[in-house]
Amino acid sequence: MIDAHSGVPRWRQMANDLRRRIVAGELAPGADLPSEARLGQDYGVGRATVRRAIAQLRTEQLIDVVHGYGTRVREDVPRERVAVQRGSIIRSRPASPDERATWDLPEGGHVLVVMSGDQIRGTYPADRTDLTTA
Template sequence: MIDPASGVPVYRQLADVLRARIVAGEWLPGARLPSETRLVQEYGIGRTTVRRAIAALRSAGVIEVVHGWGMRVPLPREVERVRGESGSVVSVRMPTPLERATWALADGVPMVVVTGPDGLAEAFPGDRTEIDIP
């Protein structure tokens, strides 16, 4: 339940409630979540608060927004294991619009960049890549 008098921001409370509903299996992977309007009505809070909660869940990878369709629980993705060389450097950054389209990345998903000792860099989608560096 949302308690505006608690010390926890209301958007964080809503994000925690929605996350708990997902973890409990109320919404399975691929399931559409209620609209912003429905969440505003259901919890009696403002649209800005709902949007902040959604943004927090998106950045944590708990939900994804499909433009023109709505919010959903992400489908499981196969994880690719990438082996780097000793001396490689791993960094994380947000993708360019072209990279986002090429990798079909949801908003808020970063790219993992592995730069080898030779200076050559390779980029991978952050939501489905594991890097193994000896």
């Protein structure tokens, strides 16, 4: 699975493979991922490589890491559709501790900030919000 001569970093190859398995349903929502040690053995990589791949998938909000419980494929969450004004500026940023608590976001979760000029029109959890101009 990992091609040392591909020119693609090993952690990225590993993240790509795990992402593919999640999207294909091979790793179902709520399923536990193997331990870091087991993933390292399965992919033939070191712990640092495993951690970087896991961090990438966590940033993409495909998995949740709960210390003491392990790493799981993120459960599907209902999405909300929000209409925004045409020409709005939309920025993504890491959620603050208060925002994480309000929306029950994992550490590393992101929010979408909708702006019109210099005014903030709304802040929404990125993992469950679709923005539309219609």
